[in-house]
Amino acid sequence: MGTSVDAAIKEENGNVAEKKPTVVFVLGGPGSGKGTQCTNIVQHFGYTHLSAGDLLRAEINSGSENGTMIQDMIKEGKIVPSEVTINLLQKAMQESGNDKFLIDGFPRNEENRAAFEAITKIVPEFVLFFDCSEEEMERRLLNRNQGRLDDNIETIRKRFKVFLEASIPVVEYYDSKGKVRKIDAGRSVEEVFEAVKAIFTQKDEKAAV
Numbered sequence: 545m546g547t548s549v550d551a552a553i554k555e556e557n558g559n560v561a562e563k564k565p566t567v568v569f570v571l572g573g574p575g576s577g578k579g580t581q582c583t584n585i586v587q588h589f590g591y592t593h594l595s596a597g598d599l600l601r602a603e604i605n606s607g608s609e610n611g612t613m614i615q616d617m618i619k620e621g622k623i624v625p626s627e628v629t630i631n632l633l634q635k636a637m638q639e640s641g642n643d644k645f646l647i648d649g650f651p652r653n654e655e656n657r658a659a660f661e662a663i664t665k666i667v668p669e670f671v672l673f674f675d676c677s678e679e680e681m682e683r684r685l686l687n688r689n690q691g692r693l694d695d696n697i698e699t700i701r702k703r704f705k706v707f708l709e710a711s712i713p714v715v716e717y718y719d720s721k722g723k724v725r726k727i728d729a730g731r732s733v734e735e736v737f738e739a740v741k742a743i744f745t746q747k748d749e750k751a752a753v
């Protein structure tokens with residue numbers, strides 16, 4: 545039967561330990577297709593999709609006291625302090641009732657990564673990395689049409705710079721641990737999903753052995 549995030553298991557010494565949820569981090573540059581592919585993965589593999597960017601945008605719209613700070617940082621392409629984002633992620637995980645999560649757009653820098661690990665003690669199952677050229681990402685972002693305040697050429701350039709300087713090192717960190725599953729994300733949505741499916745299918749087959 546499905547277990548929830550806060551489900552507890554008894555250890556031999558009688559202590560109650562929390563069962564850790566399964567987490568897959570979904571990383572890639574702005575416009576690489578993270579959100580699009582997460583929607584597909586959810587339909588096939590029973591994960592709950594948590595987009596850090598979506599949670600931060602919802603926080604702006606909720607009128608929370610952090611809203612203005614978050615909005616200013618997103619407009620500048622900067623990364624919001626981990627404390628805020630991790631709080632939102634933890635809340636969403638608890639509220640979902642699921643124990644399998646795709647965490648999209650997080651961790652985006654070393655601070656995100658180290659703080660999540662220290663606070664949650666969760667180690668990702670693997671890291672899906674969507675590799676895409678800047679030229680293609682820029683084209684996609686300028687056509688996204690979701691009315692986002694950061695999908696303009698000035699902010700896009702800043703986001704690309706932050707991606708190279710702050711996010712790529714996180715991918716390299718996980719690569720050194722053998723956790724990265726890199727996908728050529730410059731292809732069509734269908735072709736990318738075929739590659740994604742192969743990775744998740746392989747994982748489930750391994751788990752069943």
Ligand SMILES: Nc1ncnc2c1ncn2[C@@H]1O[C@H](COP(=O)(O)OP(=O)(O)O)[C@@H](O)[C@H]1O
Binds near residue numbers: 580689734
């Ligand atoms: N493989 C693809 N080919 C062409 N357009 C794509 C592809 N994947 C996503 N898109 C489009 O590109 C834009 C950015 O995709 P999105 O999933 O929001 O990326 P991210 O979450 O990585 O920023 C969206 O308008 C989406 O419809």
Ligand SMILES: Nc1ccn([C@H]2C[C@H](O)[C@@H](COP(=O)(O)OP(=O)(O)O)O2)c(=O)n1
Binds near residue numbers: 596625650652
């Ligand atoms: N871990 C994160 C994720 C997103 N943010 C902020 C900064 C990012 O530029 C924006 C938008 O992130 P989002 O993942 O929605 O953007 P893309 O889907 O990559 O285009 O949110 C953050 O501060 N910390």
Ligand SMILES: [Mg+2]
Binds near residue numbers: 578579595597649
């Ligand atoms: Mg996205």
